[in-house]
Amino acid sequence: MEYKSTLNLPQTDFPIRANLAKVEEEMLGKWEKEDIYHKILAKNKVPGTRGQVPGTYILHDGPPYPNGDIHLGHALNKTLKDIIVKYKAMQGFYAPYIPGWDCHGLPIETQLLKELQTSNFKLQNILEFRNKCKEYALKYVDLQRNEFKKLGIFADWAKPYLTIDHTYEAKIIELFGVLAAKGYVYRGLKPIHWCPTDMTALAEAEIEYEDDRSPSIYIKFEILNPKSEINSKLKNPKLPLDKPWSLIVWTTTPWTLPANVAVAAHPEYEYVFLDVGPEVYVVAEGLLDNFVSKLELKEHQIIDKTKGKFLEGMLCKHPFIAREVPVVNDEYVTLEQGTGFVHIAPGHGAEDYQVGLKYKLPILMPVDEKGYFDDTVPDFIQGKHYDEANKLITEKMKENGSLLKLEFFKHPYPHCWRCKKPVIFRATEQWFIAVDHKELRQEALKAITKTKWFPGWGENRIRGMIETRPDWCVSRQRSWGVPIPAFYCVKCKKPQMTGLFNQAIVELVKKDGTNGWFAKEAKDILPAGTKCPDCGGTEFTKETDILDVWFESGSSHAAVLETREELSWPADLYLEGSDQHRGWFQSSLLLAIGYKGRAPFNAVLTHGFTIDDKGKKMSKSLGNVVDPQDVVKRYGADVLRLWVASTDFRNDMAASEKILKQVQEAYSKIRNTCRFLLSNLGDYQVPGTRYQVPGELLEIDKWILLKLNRLIERTTKAYNEFEFHLVYHALYDFCVNDLSAFYLDMSKDRLYCGGKNSVERRSAQFAMNEILNAMIKLMAPILSFTAEDLLKYRTLNSELGTQNSVFLLEMPKADPKYLDTKLEERWEKILKLKEEVYRELEAVRGRKEIAASTEALVEIGTKGREWAKEIEALLPLVLIVPQVKLVAGEAITVKHAAGEKCVRCWLWKEDVGKEPEHKTLCGRCANVVAKITP
Ligand SMILES: [Zn+2]
Ligand SMILES: [Zn+2]
Numbered sequence: 001m002e003y004k005s006t007l008n009l010p011q012t013d014f015p016i017r018a019n020l021a022k023v024e025e026e027m028l029g030k031w032e033k034e035d036i037y038h039k040i041l042a043k044n045k046v047p048g049t050r051g052q053v054p055g056t057y058i059l060h061d062g063p064p065y066p067n068g069d070i071h072l073g074h075a076l077n078k079t080l081k082d083i084i085v086k087y088k089a090m091q092g093f094y095a096p097y098i099p100g101w102d103c104h105g106l107p108i109e110t111q112l113l114k115e116l117q118t119s120n121f122k123l124q125n126i127l128e129f130r131n132k133c134k135e136y137a138l139k140y141v142d143l144q145r146n147e148f149k150k151l152g153i154f155a156d157w158a159k160p161y162l163t164i165d166h167t168y169e170a171k172i173i174e175l176f177g178v179l180a181a182k183g184y185v186y187r188g189l190k191p192i193h194w195c196p197t198d199m200t201a202l203a204e205a206e207i208e209y210e211d212d213r214s215p216s217i218y219i220k221f222e223i224l225n226p227k228s229e230i231n232s233k234l235k236n237p238k239l240p241l242d243k244p245w246s247l248i249v250w251t252t253t254p255w256t257l258p259a260n261v262a263v264a265a266h267p268e269y270e271y272v273f274l275d276v277g278p279e280v281y282v283v284a285e286g287l288l289d290n291f292v293s294k295l296e297l298k299e300h301q302i303i304d305k306t307k308g309k310f311l312e313g314m315l316c317k318h319p320f321i322a323r324e325v326p327v328v329n330d331e332y333v334t335l336e337q338g339t340g341f342v343h344i345a346p347g348h349g350a351e352d353y354q355v356g357l358k359y360k361l362p363i364l365m366p367v368d369e370k371g372y373f374d375d376t377v378p379d380f381i382q383g384k385h386y387d388e389a390n391k392l393i394t395e396k397m398k399e400n401g402s403l404l405k406l407e408f409f410k411h412p413y414p415h416c417w418r419c420k421k422p423v424i425f426r427a428t429e430q431w432f433i434a435v436d437h438k439e440l441r442q443e444a445l446k447a448i449t450k451t452k453w454f455p456g457w458g459e460n461r462i463r464g465m466i467e468t469r470p471d472w473c474v475s476r477q478r479s480w481g482v483p484i485p486a487f488y489c490v491k492c493k494k495p496q497m498t499g500l501f502n503q504a505i506v507e508l509v510k511k512d513g514t515n516g517w518f519a520k521e522a523k524d525i526l527p528a529g530t531k532c533p534d535c536g537g538t539e540f541t542k543e544t545d546i547l548d549v550w551f552e553s554g555s556s557h558a559a560v561l562e563t564r565e566e567l568s569w570p571a572d573l574y575l576e577g578s579d580q581h582r583g584w585f586q587s588s589l590l591l592a593i594g595y596k597g598r599a600p601f602n603a604v605l606t607h608g609f610t611i612d613d614k615g616k617k618m619s620k621s622l623g624n625v626v627d628p629q630d631v632v633k634r635y636g637a638d639v640l641r642l643w644v645a646s647t648d649f650r651n652d653m654a655a656s657e658k659i660l661k662q663v664q665e666a667y668s669k670i671r672n673t674c675r676f677l678l679s680n681l682g683d684y685q686v687p688g689t690r691y692q693v694p695g696e697l698l699e700i701d702k703w704i705l706l707k708l709n710r711l712i713e714r715t716t717k718a719y720n721e722f723e724f725h726l727v728y729h730a731l732y733d734f735c736v737n738d739l740s741a742f743y744l745d746m747s748k749d750r751l752y753c754g755g756k757n758s759v760e761r762r763s764a765q766f767a768m769n770e771i772l773n774a775m776i777k778l779m780a781p782i783l784s785f786t787a788e789d790l791l792k793y794r795t796l797n798s799e800l801g802t803q804n805s806v807f808l809l810e811m812p813k814a815d816p817k818y819l820d821t822k823l824e825e826r827w828e829k830i831l832k833l834k835e836e837v838y839r840e841l842e843a844v845r846g847r848k849e850i851a852a853s854t855e856a857l858v859e860i861g862t863k864g865r866e867w868a869k870e871i872e873a874l875l876p877l878v879l880i881v882p883q884v885k886l887v888a889g890e891a892i893t894v895k896h897a898a899g900e901k902c903v904r905c906w907l908w909k910e911d912v913g914k915e916p917e918h919k920t921l922c923g924r925c926a927n928v929v930a931k932i933t934p
């Protein structure tokens with residue numbers, strides 16, 4: 001008879017090849033059609049359970065810019081969030097996830113200006129321009145939304161939050177009003193790039209560097225302090241106290257000298273005192289040679305030397321204005337060129353401004369918006385253009401002897417991208433948030449301590465930044481954004497931004513969006529009869545600046561968490577790249593403290609950046625860019641998701657073709673293991689017989705269930721601590737080591753050849769059913785498509801079949817009844833024994849004494865292995881050999897088994913042929929076959 005038909009061979013419709021493209025398309029369709037996102041929320045919705053389990057869990061999405069296709073960093077960020085949200089939901093948390101986009105801002109504005117410039121667009125029509133910006137932003141919101149969906153991210157994609165929503169914009173204005181009312185908002189001077197031709201502020205992105213000819217001058221700042229007071233290390237008794245001593249400053253912008261208020265030295269550099277005959281010069285030691293040759297100094301002698309930090313606080317004479325200027329310390333001073341002393345004009349430079357803040361230096365700004373000097377400067381340059389002033393100032397210093405050297409050189413200088421003319425740094429009135437008002441900084445620092453930071457170093461990073469940050473300049477001279485909600489009284493010139501002034505704008509923006517602000521005059525926005533609270537004036541003008549986009553995105557906690565019905569304030573988690581300690585985390589924190597006195601998050605998680613497998617940044621020119629769309633197309637979104645999970649996100653995350661191939665291999669191993677389990681559970685689904693083991697579970701099955709429950713413990717801990725790479729390793733190791741290398745091999749004989757309803761076979765199926773059910777759920781937050789696909793093939797089977805999405809199921813919990821530590825210890829010994837047996841088996845096969853393990857008799861010496869007696873009956877199964885004998889002594893010997901080979905199970909057994917009906921079968925097989933064929 002044909003015995004093959006009596007075997008219980010594995011069978012499943014689950015395809016051998018993954019074909020993720022097809023599966024993913026099908027699952028995306030299913031999730032959308034069945035609205036699984038909202039079904040999960042509905043299942044977990046328990047009102048008023050914040051802070052409990054199950055309760056609410058809010059991961060608040062940081063909004064990306066919609067100005068291009070998503071890149072790998074976006075994919076990584078959204079996938080990490082998705083893993084967390086799905087895991088929390090499967091734990092029973094009500095975890096709504098509202099994705100957002102940061103729609104205003106310079107990247108879009110610049111892009112549009114570039115496009116429109118070629119089509120002769122007139123900038124005067126700001127509303128038309130803003131509408132085009134909006135169109136542009138919405139186009140990319142749509143594009144990115146589709147790209148994110150394809151990654152399998154669950155979110156309320158139909159109703160995301162956009163920073164251009166009217167409700168969002170109105171909330172920003174309301175929040176600004178609250179901060180203004182509490183006194184955090186003020187106006188002050190700050191230098192910005194300024195085009196004197198176009199009379200406008202320019203953003204960094206609008207600057208083009210071109211070579212320009214500039215003067216290069218060395219000038220003296222004579223030291224005013226009594227020379228005997230100078231705190232140098234060397235007490236030289238022969239110091240030439242009668243000669244004038246001067247710090248030598250090098251600059252290429254003589255026209256900024258009228259605004260000079262200090263000279264900066266690097267605190268750690270050495271500065272030398274150089275006696276050149278009639279006077280003494282002070283320059284950095286590292287630039288001495290250069291200086292001596294530039295000035296062609298013949299006779300010179302170093303008389304003293306000191307560190308820059310000892311010069312701090314000294315006073316010098318301005319070279320042509322009756323002004324005393326202090327020496328300050330600044331780490332930005334370099335030894336690249338010049339003298340190691342830098343002239344500081346806080347009104348004319350970004351670094352100068354920072355130094356000015358630190359030393360509370362005055363910000364002088366004698367240049368008007370067209371680039372001409374006002375009347376606060378000496379007569380000889382009053383009313384002159386800054387370029388002309390360069391020459392006049394140089395001549396003046398030549399006359400009074402403070403100029404040591406003048407030459408000209410070409411160097412890259414910032415130019416305006418519109419008119420191509422040189423631009424200047426010019427201090428203008430800007431809006432600020434005062435970080436030291438009402439202890440804002442201290443409160444923010446306290447809130448940092450109360451927040452959980454993943455990884456932990458994030459805490460020190462943001463603490464350091466908040467500790468040292470200057471006031472926040474929140475105004476921008478742009479068009480595509482939310483206006484600074486302030487009016488100016490025409491009579492007294494004071495800005496008005498609180499109370500009814502704020503309310504009027506909030507109402508307007510709720511109705512018309514911020515376009516309403518640009519479309520209307522102040523008198524049409526304010527209620528009739530509005531009076532200036534300071535002077536009673538009745539006429540007002542509008543502020544023309546807009547808010548920094550970081551103010552917009554930093555308001556999201558108020559504009560989204562407070563306004564969306566399904567959300568609540570504060571969030572449980574913010575999760576972004578580690579650059580956001582400087583950006584979104586910080587702006588959100590400061591605004592929330594000012595607004596509500598508390599951090600908007602309970603925990604913050606940061607991830608690294610994507611790099612290639614050689615540690616290089618991804619760039620088009622290097623050709624090492626991994627494009628998520630391309631990965632999804634060629635490998636499948638699940639492989640990309642597995643890559644995200646497999647990489648420790650705390651460091652930079654490496655991706656390349658090679659790495660993706662490795663991840664794909666790992667993916668295949670996990671999937672194949674699941675397929676094997678599935679294919680052996682085909683008959684474990686007959687109603688009435690599921691779960692039933694006709695007798696007690698075999699010890700080997702108890703052991704693998706123990707391993708499964710250890711896996712559940714490990715992955716639960718790792719998920720809870722956001723250690724997804726540990727989830728990945730635990731799942732992978734379980735599949736490859738525990739299952740493929742041991743358990744599944746050990747179970748094949750009883751599954752295929754055992755009686756269909758035998759204890760041995762049903763016991764294995766019971767365990768395998770538990771394993772597959774748990775694995776599908778454990779992998780679901782990461783391998784979402786594959787888990788959902790596996791579930792589809794389990795529809796009739798077990799409790800999983802009653803739900804139509806894996807995400808509606810609960811995460812498995814470790815069952816203490818399987819966590820038997822004695823069993824665990826014994827199995828460590830068993831697996832060790834198996835290793836020893838196989839070493840011997842290989843040796844015997846090498847000597848051609850036996851051909852396969854199916855014909856082996858293994859004799860195990862029980863000396864030192866007394867425990868083996870307790871599981872004697874199980875040993876053939878565990879060792880996958882037909883015959884095992886326990887003998888005296890400690891040796892392990894492998895011989896050819898006695899008896900004959902059973903044609904059904906291929907094992908050599910002594911009882912083959914004992915059954916007259918089935919002469920070629922072993923006793924077990926004859927028994928099985930007899931039950932099938934009556
Ligand atoms: Zn210009
Ligand atoms: Zn007034």
Ligand SMILES: [Zn+2]
Pocket residue numbers: 902903904905906907921922923924925926
């Ligand atoms: Zn047999």
